Amino acid sequence: xxxxxxxxxxxxxxxxxxxxxxxxxxxxxxxxxxxxxxxxxxxxxxxxxxxxxxxxxxxxxxxxxxxxxxxxxxxxxxxxxxxxxxxxxxxxxxxxxxxxxxxxxxxxxxxxxxxxxxxxxxxxxxxxxxxxxxxxxxxxxxxxxxxxxxxxxxxxxxxxxxxxxxxxxxxxxxxxxxxxxxxxxxxxxxxxxxxxxxxxxxxxxxxxxxxxxxxxxxxxxxxxxxxxxxxxxxxxxxxxxxxxxxxxxxxxxxxxxxxxxxxxxxxxxxxxxxxxxxxxxxxxxxxx
Amino acid sequence: xxxxxxxxxxxxxxxxxxxxxxxxxxxxxxxxxxxxxxxxxxxxxxxxxxxxxxxxxxxxxxxxxxxxxxxxxxxxxxxxxxxxxxxxxxxxxxxxxxxxxxxxxxxxxxxxxxxxxxxxxxxxxxxxxxxxxxxxxxxxxxxxxxxxxxxxxxxxxxxxxxxxxxxxxxxxxxxxxxxxxxxxxxxxxxxxxxxxxxxxxxxxxxxxxxxxxxxxxxxxxxxxxxxxxxxxxxxxxxxxxxxxxxxxxxxxxxxxxxxxxxxxxxxxxxxxxxxxxxxxxxxxxxxxxxxxxxxxxxxxxxxxxxxxxxxxxxxxxxxxxxxxxxxxxxxxxxxxxxxxxxxxxxxxx
Numbered sequence: 001x002x003x004x005x006x007x008x009x010x011x012x013x014x015x016x017x018x019x020x021x022x023x024x025x026x027x028x029x030x031x032x033x034x035x036x037x038x039x040x041x042x043x044x045x046x047x048x049x050x051x052x053x054x055x056x057x058x059x060x061x062x063x064x065x066x067x068x069x070x071x072x073x074x075x076x077x078x079x080x081x082x083x084x085x086x087x088x089x090x091x092x093x094x095x096x097x098x099x100x101x102x103x104x105x106x107x108x109x110x111x112x113x114x115x116x117x118x119x120x121x122x123x124x125x126x127x128x129x130x131x132x133x134x135x136x137x138x139x140x141x142x143x144x145x146x147x148x149x150x151x152x153x154x155x156x157x158x159x160x161x162x163x164x165x166x167x168x169x170x171x172x173x174x175x176x177x178x179x180x181x182x183x184x185x186x187x188x189x190x191x192x193x194x195x196x197x198x199x200x201x202x203x204x205x206x207x208x209x210x211x212x213x214x215x216x217x218x219x220x221x222x223x224x225x226x227x228x229x230x231x232x233x234x235x236x237x238x239x240x241x242x243x244x245x246x247x248x249x250x251x252x253x254x255x256x257x258x259x260x261x262x263x264x265x266x267x268x269x270x271x272x273x274x275x276x277x278x279x280x281x282x283x284x285x286x287x288x
Numbered sequence: 289x290x291x292x293x294x295x296x297x298x299x300x301x302x303x304x305x306x307x308x309x310x311x312x313x314x315x316x317x318x319x320x321x322x323x324x325x326x327x328x329x330x331x332x333x334x335x336x337x338x339x340x341x342x343x344x345x346x347x348x349x350x351x352x353x354x355x356x357x358x359x360x361x362x363x364x365x366x367x368x369x370x371x372x373x374x375x376x377x378x379x380x381x382x383x384x385x386x387x388x389x390x391x392x393x394x395x396x397x398x399x400x401x402x403x404x405x406x407x408x409x410x411x412x413x414x415x416x417x418x419x420x421x422x423x424x425x426x427x428x429x430x431x432x433x434x435x436x437x438x439x440x441x442x443x444x445x446x447x448x449x450x451x452x453x454x455x456x457x458x459x460x461x462x463x464x465x466x467x468x469x470x471x472x473x474x475x476x477x478x479x480x481x482x483x484x485x486x487x488x489x490x491x492x493x494x495x496x497x498x499x500x501x502x503x504x505x506x507x508x509x510x511x512x513x514x515x516x517x518x519x520x521x522x523x524x525x526x527x528x529x530x531x532x533x534x535x536x537x538x539x540x541x542x543x544x545x546x547x548x549x550x551x552x553x554x555x556x557x558x559x560x561x562x563x564x565x566x567x568x569x570x571x572x573x574x575x576x577x578x579x580x581x582x583x584x585x586x587x588x589x590x591x592x593x594x595x596x597x598x599x600x601x602x603x604x605x606x607x608x609x610x611x612x613x614x615x616x617x618x619x620x621x622x623x624x625x626x627x628x629x630x631x632x633x634x635x636x637x
Contacts, residue, residue, distance in 0.1 A: 087516065094439050122518030132509030134528060135635060144527075145517035194513070201517055 038065040040205065040235050041086060045101035048081060050093070055081045057260045059101070063205075063252075068227060068236045070250035070267065072243060073282070077256040079239045080129075083207050086110075086237065087124035088117050105205070122149070125198035129210040131190040133182035133197075138165075138174050141182045141193055145201035160200055167233075168196035169226050188219025195226065199234065206230065208238040212245060224249045243283055247271050255279045332614075339611025342604045355608055358404035360563060360588075363601055366395040374601075376402030400563070400592050401601035405609050409616060410568055411582030414480060415559060416549045416620060419487035423548075424541060426488065427495030428530075431537075434496070435503040436525055455493035460553040462490045467557035480568070481578040483559020490554055491544040495537075502536025503529065531635050538628040542621050549617050552586040560587035562595070585613040 041063035048056035056078045063069045071079035081090065085103055088110060090096045102109045110120055122145070133141050142161045143151075151157060161178065165171040170192045174185070182193050191211055198206055208227075212220040220242075227236060227249045240246050246253050247267060254264040255276075263270060263279045274280040281287050345352050361377040368390065375383060379402075384391045430451075438444045466486025476482045506529050514524040552560075561581040571577050592605045 089512065089516065092512070092515065118518050118520055121516055126512075126516035128509060128512060128516075130509055132507070132513040134510060134513065135532065144514070145519070148517065148519050148523055148527075197513075197517065 039063070040065040040105065041237075042104040042107075043082070043085075043101075044104065046082075046085065046098055046103060047100040048078075048085060048090075049095075049097050049099050050081075051095040054099075055259050056085075057258075059261050061254055061261055061264055063235065063237055065235050066231060066233075067251040068231050068238060068249055070246035070253045071237065071239045071256060072241075072246045072253060073256035073262075074287075075241070078259040079254075079256045080209055082256070083209055083237060083239050086205070086207055087121050087126055089121075089126065091117065122201055123203050124205045124207060125201060125203035126207045127191070127194050127198055127209065127211050129213055131187065131194050131211075131214070133185070133190050133193050135181060135183055137179045138182050138185070138193060139178040141197050142200045144197065149201070164196040164200040167199050167230070168192045169222060169229070170196055186219070188215050188222060191215060191219070191223060192226065195223070195230075199230070203234065205235045205237065208236065210239050210241060213241060220245070243271075243285075255282060257282070335607060335610045335614060338603065338607035339609075342608025343611050352404075355404040356409070356612070357406050359407050359565065360400040360405060360605070361403035363398040363401035364395040365398070365601075366390075366393045368393065374402075378403075398599060398601045399596050400588075401599075401605055405583075405585065405588060405605075405612060407564060407567060407583040408585045408588040408609065409612065411560070411584040412549055412586070412613070412616065413620075414568060414582060415483050415487060415555065415584055416545055418480060418484040419491070419548050420541060420545060422484055422488035423491045423495050423544060424537075427492050428499050428537060430492075431496050431499030431503060432525060432530070435500045436521065436529070451493050451496050454489075455497070457490075458553075459490060459551045462486055463554040463557045465489070466554060471558055476579060478557070478559060478561065478581040479579040480559055480582055483555045483582075486554045486558045487548045487551065490551065491548055494544050494547070495540055498540025498543075499533065499537045502533040502540070505536060506532045531631075534635065535628045535632040538624055538631065542624045542628075545620050545624065546617050549613075549620065550586055552584075552590050555584055556587055556590070560584045562587075562591050585609055585616070589613065 039062045041061075043059055043061040043063075046056055046059040047054060048059075059078075059082060061082075071083060073079050084090045085098065086105075098111060102111065104110070105120075105124065108115065134144065136144070139161055142164050143157050146157060146160060151160075162171060162175075165174060170189060173189060174180075174193075177184075182190065185193060191214075195206070195211070212223050215223065224245060227238065230236060231251075238246075238250065250267045252265065253267040253270040255262045255270060255274075255278075257278055263274060263276045265275070269275070270279060271283050274283060342355060343352055344350055358376075364373075364375050364377065364380045366373055380395070434444065434447065463486065466482055466489070470476050470482035470485055471478060474482075510528045510532065511524055514528040515521070519527070559581060561583055564581060564583055566580075568577065568580060568582055571580065589606060589609050592602050592609065596602060
């Protein structure tokens with residue numbers, strides 16, 4: 001089991017946004033051979049700033065392939081910020097920067113100058129806290145990303161729409177009204193539509209930013225079930241306020257507090273036998 | 289007295305100072321509203337009543353079609369066989385040709401008091417369509433840049449301030465600017481294109497400010513959702529932001545249309561002719577179309593109200609033109625509103 005502390009020695013010395021790839025590669029041990037435990041995202045000593053205020057302090061974390069990794073912690077602890085770093089959504093906010101460290105996906109630093117952020121976001125999809133289906137039909141919502149990539153073959157689009165909706169466990173509910181507006185769906189269906197939209201472009205990673213925070217328990221249960229199914233095909237990183245949710249659907253859990261990664265381990269360890277007293281206080285509900 | 293009142297129940301109504309103020313303020317606000325309504329009604333009724341004498345007629349087809357389809361011409365008034373005759377210039381020439389003895393009769397002539405205002409209608413429509421096209425293209429592009437691309441900084445704040453200041457510039461100053469810039473410096477002379485740009489610059493601040501507001505009203509989630517699917521910024525704006533901002537942008541441009549159609553000062557040096565016999569499409573080559581002056585409704589009202597001797601006949605033209613003018617602005621505005629509502633229903637969230 002790879003924990004943050006055991007991997008400290010791989011720290012890259014490069015202080016800027018773009019450490020040279022070969023140097024960083026050289027200092028890193030070969031990825032484990034087991035396909036499920038392979039490191040997909042390597043967050044290495046990341047400091048992150050919103051203008052002058054530091055939101056993340058020296059974050060070290062490795063996300064494994066085809067696993068569900070949960071980020072938990074009280075509000076403002078930086079977990080969403082870190083999540084949004086992974087597909088560089090923070091680029092959209094003025095004055096944000098990764099001041100130190102690197103984030104590598106499949107060994108490639110995503111802040112390198114020759115990284116196309118568009119290509120990155122196709123590979124690293126995202127589902128937002130507030131479900132945001134576009135005010136278009138369900139069909140158009142799903143095909144949005146594909147059409148951007150120039151897919152216009154009707155049969156192929158139809159096929160992907162069905163596959164994605166089935167993948168998001170929404171097909172049976174909406175198959176008769178694919179051309180009705182996505183806004184006509186219930187909150188939980190809307191969120192699953194957003195998940196379907198994200199998986200339609202076949203990303204490797206799906207980032208979920210509190211996907212169930214606005215949903216009732218039944219809709220939440222459906223999304224959680226969905227996460228279980230999706231992890232055979234995708235690597236999932238989920239930010240959640242709901243500790244039971246993290247316990248139910250994640251393989252690994254990272255606990256953040258005040259912009260620092262306090263503990264990162266198997267979900268079971270975090271909830272049953274946390275190594276850090278702060279983690280224990282949080283997961284047992286004594287604060288946060 | 290107080291003892292009698294306090295004898296009542298807990299919720300006993302009593303007249304207090306606050307209640308008097310309440311009443312006074314209520315009537316003040318209500319009165320102000322009705323006063324405004326009254327003023328508006330008087331203005332519209334005045335134009336409607338006086339203008340309808342010119343625009344409508346008691347015999348079929350009940351609408352004075354000549355007023356809409358002919359050019360302005362002089363009115364000749366004379367006495368013929370004991371009867372008072374009123375004739376437009378063309379009619380009078382034909383009459384004289386028929387009755388040569390009529391040529392000797394002395395006529396009273398009133399310029400622009402006969403015929404119609406067709407060239408002015410055409411000119412105004414051309415000015416509105418052209419300048420709004422330029423203003424929308426420039427304004428929406430600028431708004432997209434300011435709201436979607438530009439990072440907030442001193443420079444951008446300065447640009448916004450400059451745009452707001454531009455909105456406060458009097459229209460006659462825009463006229464002077466257009467005259468100096470387009471008519472003289474670019475050597476476009478008094479022409480449609482000079483008028484288009486002058487008017488466009490005048491409404492630009494309104495369009496930019498309102499477009500920015502409409503863009504801001506589009507939820508951030510639409511942009512993030514699109515970008516997270518691997519869309520470029522422009523793809524996001526084109527497919528997922530602009531369509532939803534369009535109804536708001538159109539609403540603002542409706543106000544712009546009324547202003548562009550109505551302003552006299554910016555076009556009097558740049559685009560408007562007092563009178564022009566040729567219609568805008570009577571041009572030798574296509575490029576000449578842009579470099580010709582036109583007649584325009586507001587300028588025509590100005591000319592017939594202040595540049596020619598006033599009499600009972602000029603009033604007909606003045607109010608007739610004003611009436612038609614209001615009709616046309618209302619027509620263009622209605623079209624935009626219908627279009628906007630159509631878009632709003634299509635792109636609502």
